[in-house]
Each structure stands twice: as C-alpha cells, then as structure tokens.
Amino acid sequence: MSDTxxxxxxxxxxxSFGVVHVLHDVDLAIYPGQVTALVGDNGAGKSTLVxxxxxxYPADDGEYLFEGRPVTVHGPKDASALGIEVVxxxxxxxxxxxxxxNMFLGREKTNGIVLDETTMESKAREALTSLSVRTVKSVRxxxxxxxxxxxxxxxIAKSVLWNSKVVLLDEPTAALGVAxxxxxxxxxxxLADSGVGVLLISHNLTDVFEVADRITALYLGRVAADVAxxxxxxxxxxxxxxxxxxxxxxxxxxxxxxx
Amino acid sequence: MADIITDAEExxxxxxxxxxxxxxxxxxxxxxxxxxGDMGALPSILGLVALxxxxxxxxxxxxxxxxxxxxxxxxxxxIILAMALVPVLLLGDIDLSAGVAGGVSACVMGLFIVKHxxxxxxxVLAALVTGAVIGLVIGILVAKIGIPSFVVTLAFFxxxxxxxxxxxxxxxxxxxxxxxxSGIANSNMSVLAGWLSAVVIIAAFAALSLLRHRxxxxxxxxxxxxxxxxxQIVVIAIVLLVVTYILNQNRSVNANxxxxxxPYVIPLVILLLIAWTFVLxxxxxxxxxxxxxxNAEAARRAGINVDRIRISVFTMxxxxxxxxxxxxxxxxxxVSTSSGGGNVLLYAVGAAVIGGTSLFGGKGxxxxxxxxxLVIATIANGLGLLAQASWINFVVTGGVLLLAASxxxxxxxxxxxxxx
Numbered sequence: 143m144s145d146t147x148x149x150x151x152x153x154x155x156x157x158s159f160g161v162v163h164v165l166h167d168v169d170l171a172i173y174p175g176q177v178t179a180l181v182g183d184n185g186a187g188k189s190t191l192v193x194x195x196x197x198x199y200p201a202d203d204g205e206y207l208f209e210g211r212p213v214t215v216h217g218p219k220d221a222s223a224l225g226i227e228v229v230x231x232x233x234x235x236x237x238x239x240x241x242x243x244n245m246f247l248g249r250e251k252t253n254g255i256v257l258d259e260t261t262m263e264s265k266a267r268e269a270l271t272s273l274s275v276r277t278v279k280s281v282r283x284x285x286x287x288x289x290x291x292x293x294x295x296x297x298i299a300k301s302v303l304w305n306s307k308v309v310l311l312d313e314p315t316a317a318l319g320v321a322x323x324x325x326x327x328x329x330x331x332x333l334a335d336s337g338v339g340v341l342l343i344s345h346n347l348t349d350v351f352e353v354a355d356r357i358t359a360l361y362l363g364r365v366a367a368d369v370a371x372x373x374x375x376x377x378x379x380x381x382x383x384x385x386x387x388x389x390x391x392x393x394x395x396x397x398x399x400x401x
Numbered sequence: 402m403a404d405i406i407t408d409a410e411e412x413x414x415x416x417x418x419x420x421x422x423x424x425x426x427x428x429x430x431x432x433x434x435x436x437x438g439d440m441g442a443l444p445s446i447l448g449l450v451a452l453x454x455x456x457x458x459x460x461x462x463x464x465x466x467x468x469x470x471x472x473x474x475x476x477x478x479x480i481i482l483a484m485a486l487v488p489v490l491l492l493g494d495i496d497l498s499a500g501v502a503g504g505v506s507a508c509v510m511g512l513f514i515v516k517h518x519x520x521x522x523x524x525v526l527a528a529l530v531t532g533a534v535i536g537l538v539i540g541i542l543v544a545k546i547g548i549p550s551f552v553v554t555l556a557f558f559x560x561x562x563x564x565x566x567x568x569x570x571x572x573x574x575x576x577x578x579x580x581x582x583s584g585i586a587n588s589n590m591s592v593l594a595g596w597l598s599a600v601v602i603i604a605a606f607a608a609l610s611l612l613r614h615r616x617x618x619x620x621x622x623x624x625x626x627x628x629x630x631x632x633q634i635v636v637i638a639i640v641l642l643v644v645t646y647i648l649n650q651n652r653s654v655n656a657n658x659x660x661x662x663x664p665y666v667i668p669l670v671i672l673l674l675i676a677w678t679f680v681l682x683x684x685x686x687x688x689x690x691x692x693x694x695x696n697a698e699a700a701r702r703a704g705i706n707v708d709r710i711r712i713s714v715f716t717m718x719x720x721x722x723x724x725x726x727x728x729x730x731x732x733x734x735x736v737s738t739s740s741g742g743g744n745v746l747l748y749a750v751g752a753a754v755i756g757g758t759s760l761f762g763g764k765g766x767x768x769x770x771x772x773x774x775l776v777i778a779t780i781a782n783g784l785g786l787l788a789q790a791s792w793i794n795f796v797v798t799g800g801v802l803l804l805a806a807s808x809x810x811x812x813x814x815x816x817x818x819x820x821x
Contacts, residue, residue, distance in 0.1 A: 198702070219704045234702045236695035238763035239688075247692055248703030250685045257683050263622045282623040286817070 147210045149174050149339040150195070150226065150308050155204030157187075157194055164190045166364045168204070172308055172339040177330060179350040179371070180343045182360030183383050188343050189231075191360070192310050195341075196228040197221035209307075222249075224308075227301035231312040231343075235293055237286035241278065242266040244285055245300045269303040270295075273329055291322030298329055301338070308339045315349055327353050347376050361386035427629050442757045444808055445772045448801075449779065456783035463786055466652035470664060472775075472782045473648070474586045477666035478503075478729035480774030482749035483756070484677055484767055485721030488714045490753055491681075491694040493762025494543065494550035497746060498535070498557035502719045503726025504741025505561050506532040508568050510727055511575035511736040514582070521581045525727060532723025533716050535561070540715030544708040550715075558746070566738050574737035577730045585669065586732040589662030592649045598668060599645040603638045610634055666728060670771065673721075677767035690714060694762035725749075744798065751802035752777045759809050776801070 148171035157165040164187050172178050182188045193199045197215040206213055208224050215221050221228070235244045242259075245266045251258040266281050275295050278288070285293060294314050301309040311330065315323040331353050334340045344350050350357060351371060359366040359382035366382045367374075374388075381388040435443060456463040482499055489496045496502075506528040513524035539557060543550045569575060577583060590598070610630050617624035645663060653660040681687035692700040693710050701707050722741075729745070730736045756773025758765025780801060784794045 196702075217704075218702055222704060228702070230702065232698075234696070234699040236692045236699050236763070238691060238695035243688060243692075247688075247700070248705050250688060252685060255684055257685060257688060260616065260620050260622060264620065280623060 146173055148172055148207075149209060151205075151207040151210075152191075152195065152201075153205040153207070155191075155194060155201045155206075157190055157199060157202050164363050165194070165201075166362075168360075168363070168365055169368070170195070170341075170358060170365070171368070172341050173356070174307070174339050175334055175337050176355040177334045177340045177342055177353050178356045178358060179354035180341055180358050180360065181345070181347070181350060181379060181383055182366075185362075186360040186383070187363040188360055189312065192228065192312055192341075192343060195221070195310060196226065222304070222306075225304075225306050226308045226310070227304060227306035228310045229294070229297040229301065229312065229314060231316060235285045235297060238284065240284050241270075241281045241288075241296050244296060245269070245303055249304070265303060266299075269299045273299055273302055273332065275299065277325070289322065290317050291319070291325055294318065294322075294326050295329060298326070298333065302333070306338060308341070309333060310341045310343070312343045313345065314342070315344070315346060323349065347379055350379070351376060359383055427626055442769060442772050444805075445755045445757060445769075445776050448755070449772065449776050452776065452779045452783060456779065456786070460783070460786045463783055466647055466650045467654065467660075468782065468786070469647050470652055470660075472778055473644075474664050474666050474732055475782055476774045476778035477586060477664075477670055478725045478732060479745075479748050479752050479777055480670050480771050481673060481725035481728055482722055482745065483752035483770035483774050484673055485718045485725060486749055486753050487677070487758050487765050487767055487770055488681070488690055489550070489718045490750075490758050490760060491690050491762060491765050492711060492714055493694050493760075494711070494714075495554065495750070495760075496536075496539065496550065496715065496718050496722075497554040498539065498561055499554075499718060499722040499725075499749065500741040500743075500746035501558055501561040501565065502532055502535045502741070503722040503724075503729065503745075504736070504739075505535070505565050505568070505726075506719075506723030507577075507726035507730040507740055508565050508575060508736045510582070511577050511730065512568060514577070514579050515575055521579050524579075525582075528723045528727055529720055532726075533720040536716035536719025536722075537712065539719065540712030543715065544711040562738075562742055565740065569736070569738050572738065574735045576735045578734065582727065583731050583734060584665060585728055586664060586666050587734075589648075589660065589664050590668070592662055595645050595649050595663040598663075599641045602671065603634075603641055606637055607634045666731075669728070673724075674767055674771055681767060686710070686713070691763060694764075696763075744795065747802065748777050748781075748798065749774075751798065751805060754809055755801065755805040759813060760806060761809070761813055773805075 150170075150172040152168060152170040155165055155168045155170075156163070168187070168191060170180075170191065180188055180191065190199065194201050197217050197220050200216060206215055213224060215224070236247065239247070242263050246262045251261045251265075263281060270278060270281065273295070277292055277295070285296065288296065298309070298311070298314070314326050314330065318326060327349060330340060330342060334353075334355075342350065342354060354371050356369065357371055357374065357379060358368045359379060361382065364386070366386045367388070378388040453464070462468055482503060485499055486496060509531045510524040510528035513519040513527050514521060519527075535557065539550070539553055542548050542553045610633065614624055614627060614630045644667075648663045648667075649661055651659040651661045681690065689700065689705045689710050692703070692705060693707050697707055700710075726741055730740065752773035753765065753770050754760060754773065755776050756765075756769025756771070758769045758773075777798065780798055781794060784797060
C-alpha cells in the first residue's frame with residue numbers, strides 16, 4: 143500500500159438491486175498521480191462500482207471517503223462538486239452538440255442569462271491544447287462527426303477542463319483501433335502524471351499493464367486482490383479475474399474474498 | 402490541475418481553424434453539408450419558391466397584394482403553433498393536443514370577455530394560464546409517470562375537445578369582437594410605423610451580427626467570414642423590405658376604402674421568433690433542451706434535471722398554443738366547438754418538420770416554424786383560390802407532410818453516414 147492518503151476511498155460498500163447482491167463489502171482506493179486499474183469479468187460489478195462512486199447509484203451501506211474525509215454522494219452533481227469526473231463506456235456525449243457545448247454541458251458559463259460562448263470556447267480550446275490533442279479539426283465541430291478515439295479524447299478533456307481530482311474511465315479503449323488506443327492510453331498517463339487520481343476500468347490486460355500503477359480485481363462483486371502492477375503477472379491477474387484467487391500470488395487474500 | 406507538459410510543436414491542434422478564410426470556402430462547406438444530409442431550411446425555401454411560381458401561374462389573384470396579406474395572416478396561427486411545437490419536437494416528443502389546447506384556451510378567453518365582461522388583458526392572461534396548466538399536467542404525466550407523450554397528448558386531444566364542448570355548449574360558438582383581440586389579425590400598422598419597424602429591425606440585426614463577428618475575431622474564436630455575415634444581413638433586409646413594401650400598398654378591391662399596412666400578426670410572429678431564437682440558442686435552458694433531445698442519458702449524467710426540462714417544455718408549448726388559439730380566434734372572429742381540432746395540429750407539425758425540425762429530436766430552430774408555416778399556409782391558400790374541392794387540400798397537405806418526414810428520415814440517415 144502506498145503511504146499517501148488515497149484521494150478517494152470506499153470501505154465496505156454493499157449494493158443490491160432487489161434480491162441481487164451486486165457488491166459485497168467492496169474496498170476501493172484511488173491515489174493521486176496513479177492509475178488504478180479495476181479489472182473483473184462481465185458481471186463482476188465493475189460498472190455498478192463505478193456508478194456508485196459517481197453517485198448514480200447510492201450505496202446501501204459502507205463508507206465513502208474523499209481526501210480522507212467522509213462525504214455523502216447522492217447524485218452526479220455531488221460527485222462532480224467533489225472533483226470526480228466519469229468518462230463512460232458509452233461516452234455520454236450529445237452527438238447533436240459541438241465539442242465546446244459537450245464539454246460544458248450541465249455547467250455552462252453564463253453572462254446574466256446569456257450563455258458566455260467566448261469564455262467557453264477559449265477554455266475548451268485551452269483544455270484540449272493542454273492535452274496535446276491534435277486530431278480535432280475544430281472545437282466547434284459537432285460530436286457526431288468525430289471518430290471514437292476523438293470522442294474519448296473530448297470526454298477525457300472534459301475532466302481536465304473541470305480540474306478534476308479523480309477521473310473514472312469506463313473501458314476507454316474498448317471500441318478503438320490500435321493507433322487510437324495508443325493515443326488514449328498516452329492521454330491517461332499524462333492525466334495521472336499531472337496529479338489526477340485515475341481509475342481505469344478495462345478488460346484489456348495489455349492496456350492495464352501498460353498504464354496502471356495498481357490493479358484492483360473484482361470477482362463476483364468482491365475484491366479479489368488489490369496489488370501493485372509490478373508485483374503481479376498477467377497470468378496471475380487472469381486467475382484473479384476468473385477464479386477470484388491466485389494460487390501463487392504473494393498477497394494475503396483479503397477477508398472479504400473468501401467465497 | 403498542475404501543468405501538463407506540452408511539446409511546443411504539439412501545442413494547439415494543428416488543424417484547428419478558427420475561421421473558414423474565404424467566402425468560397427464557406428460556400429463549399431455549405432454545399433458539403435447539404436450533400437451530407439444537413440439541409441436545414443433549404444428544401445422548404447425551395448418548396449416555397451416553387452409553390453409561389455405554380456400558384457402564381459395558375460391563378461392571377463394569388464400574387465395580388467390582397468392575397469399576400471391574407472396569406473400572412475392565415476400563416477400566423479400555424480406559425481405560432483409550429484413554434485410552440487419546436488421545443489417539444491427537439492426533445493423527440495410530440496404534443497398532439499397543442500391545437501385543441503389552443504382551442505380551449507381561446508374559448509376561456511372568449512368567455513372571460515363575453516360572459517364575464519373582463520378586460521382583454523385579463524382574458525388573454527387567463528387563456529395563457531389555461532394553456533400553461535394543461536402543458537404542466539401533460540409534462541408531469543410524461544416525465545414523472547413515464548407515459549409516452551404520444552399517448553398522453555392523444556388522450557388530451559380527445560378530452561380537451563370535450564371540455565370545449567362543455568364550455569361553449571353543443572353546436573354553439575363564442576363571438577370574439579373585442580377590438581384589440583380581433584385587431585391582431587384584422588388591423589394593420591400605419592404605413593409609417595411599418596417602414597420604421599422594418600428599418601429598426603434590420604439595423605438592430607445588422608448591428609448585433611457585426612458586433613458579434615468583431616468580438617469573435619478579436620477573441621480568436623471560431624467565426625464565419627465577414628462576407629457570409631454581410632450576406633445574411635442583406636438577405637434579411639431584402640426579405641423584410643419587400644414584405645413591408647407589398648403590405649404597405651393599397652390592397653383594397655374597393656377604391657373608396659383603402660387598406661394598407663402590415664397586419665399586427667406579423668410583428669407578433671417576428672417578436673416570438675426573436676424571443677424563441679434567443680431562448681433556444683443563447684440560454685442554458687435552450688442548450689439543455691437540445692442536449693436532452695440529443696441524448697437524454699448523457700444530459701442526465703451531466704447533471705441536467707431531465708424531468709424538469711421536459712415538464713417546462715410541455716408547459717411552454719401549451720402556453721404558446723394558447724397564443725396561437727387566440728390568433729386563430731382573432732382571424733375567424735369566433736371560438737367554436739371545433740376550434741383547434743381537425744387538421745390544425747397536423748398543419749403545425751407539418752410546418753415544423755417541413756421547416757427542417759427533426760421528428761427524431763435534437764435538431765431544429767424557431768425559424769423552421771416560420772418557413773414551414775408559410776409553406777403550409779401557401780398550399781391551403783393557393784388550393785383555396787383554385788377553388789379545389791377540400792378533399793384535394795387534405796390529400797396535398799398530407800402528402801407534403803409525408804414528403805417532409807421522409808426528407809427528415811433520409812437526411813438523418815445520410816447525416817449519420819457522413820458524420821455531420
């Protein structure tokens with residue numbers, strides 16, 4: 143475990159949908175300047191966990207700590223007020239709006255009652271520039287005209303724009319080609335290097351081993367392991383994902399992982 | 402956030418153009434957009450020109466000054482109702498009850514004036530409140546209970562006709578001969594006031610466009626070339642001046658009673674057009690309406706209260722529908738049990754869609770309602786002059802609506818294929 147306090151920490155979180163108990167006593171920690179990868183098979187509870195962090199689903203019980211202080215998160219607005227930004231798998235961009243409009247959606251700058259397009263356009267351009275985004279033709283082009291990688295970039299740039307402290311990325315490379323995946327992973331690394339705590343949800347272990355500092359594996363709604371990337375091999379992670387434990391892994395199984 | 406180190410060469414996105422440099426470039430870009438399926442109001446403007454040519458040749462009275470003024474007042478209530486529907490269509494919903502909501506509201510207004518001897522201002526306010534309350538209930542049923550808007554408003558379409566019947570009484574009607582109300586469609590501005598308003602509007606539009614353009618250039622924002630801005634101003638100026646000129650001619654058939662001047666319904670429509678263009682394009686609420694229509698889930702995740710947007714849109718829609726009902730009552734001089742029923746709503750939906758507002762949500766402007774409303778009114782007016790049986794009117798208008806919806810569906814497919 144790292145010495146620094148986690149930016150965001152969940153302790154003993156449970157979440158059920160009716161009779162389906164999706165998350166069992168889940169602990170999660172996201173550290174500043176690090177990429178924490180959240181891995182797990184389909185149905186392991188990754189998306190539910192992300193939505194719990196984002197405030198879309200309230201947790202049934204458990205603690206939610208932000209910068210060491212307990213906080214309550216009731217909705218997406220609470221989460222973004224804390225500085226938590228979520229980049230969803232299905233992107234959550236409005237195709238009929240342009241890049242600037244999407245980046246400021248729900249948090250528009252205004253002058254009285256009039257939208258302040260001047261400030262919004264300049265700031266959006268700044269944010270994209272700071273991420274060295276060179277593939278976008280114009281910040282005023284509509285999102286429907288962007289490729290998957292570019293959309294992912296816009297979504298990530300949104301978190302830079304809002305000075306987010308924690309960024310959750312849900313399968314950012316799932317639908318991307320090789321070159322675009324490369325770009326997005328570079329972006330993720332740059333984001334973490336700037337001091338942001340990044341949680342990367344991914345199926346792709348190559349991506350995980352490339353950018354993640356820590357790996358948290360979920361198995362059937364429980365945390366199977368929380369380890370530093372350098373301490374594990376790809377095979378061990380696959381075991382954790384598929385069976386919930388790894389025979390030769392040198393980490394003590396957590397109490398909650400006993401199935 | 403701390404600095405993210407950027408390579409000087411990589412800083413800025415190499416191809417981010419803040420402007421398309423020449424007029425030629427922007428014309429080419431426009432042609433490309435049209436071919437890619439983003440046609441905007443183009444089909445309806447071409448259609449309007451074609452209709453004018455056809456009807457102008459078929460009947461020599463069509464282009465007469467008198468008929469042009471008639472056409473404008475006829476189009477008034479359709480345009481206002483279509484404008485009411487644009488935000489609802491932007492959400493991807495529909496309000497089938499807007500027409501009869503206007504009818505009920507106009508009926509309330511009529512009863513306030515005739516039966517309760519209230520001043521016209523109170524009566525109009527009562528009508529607007531009636532409309533808004535209807536819209537509020539529809540909005541709550543759609544947003545909170547989750548009934549599809551199609552079903553809720555179909556139920557209201559039937560139910561509200563019953564309310565009108567109850568209010569007026571079987572087969573009756575309420576005469577609206579209050580001076581101000583009937584003046585909306587039947588009185589004209591003085592010739593001088595007409596010219597003055599036209600000039601003021603053109604000057605204000607030109608000043609605002611040019612100032613905006615200058616600010617964008619100085620701030621390094623993306624902007625259109627100056628030539629395009631000037632061209633827009635010139636087109637608006639020509640349209641307004643020509644319309645003002647035609648309507649300021651004497652159009653009376655009786656030489657002893659000259660009729661000239663702009664009917665008051667036209668400044669009313671222009672005022673509403675400006676207001677809605679501002680609200681939809683320049684306010685947070687308008688932006689959120691587009692966002693909800695484009696991707697409701699994304700809007701929700703961005704922290705927008707989707708239910709509240711939906712409820713407010715339906716409230717505004719029925720409130721505007723009340724205004725349209727008042728204008729319609731002013732035009733025919735009475736409110737009857739069939740006010741707002743029949744093809745009124747379909748005309749308005751047709752107008753919005755023909756103007757370029759998408760039935761799939763997320764795409765449309767207030768000005769679409771104006772152009773589309775003129776197309777619909779021209780068809781009704783022209784066919785009326787040709788003394789065609791009314792069945793032809795229905796068939797042609799239905800056909801045009803279908804055509805507009807097909808253009809909408811096909812262009813949407815092309816848009817997604819070309820990524821525009």
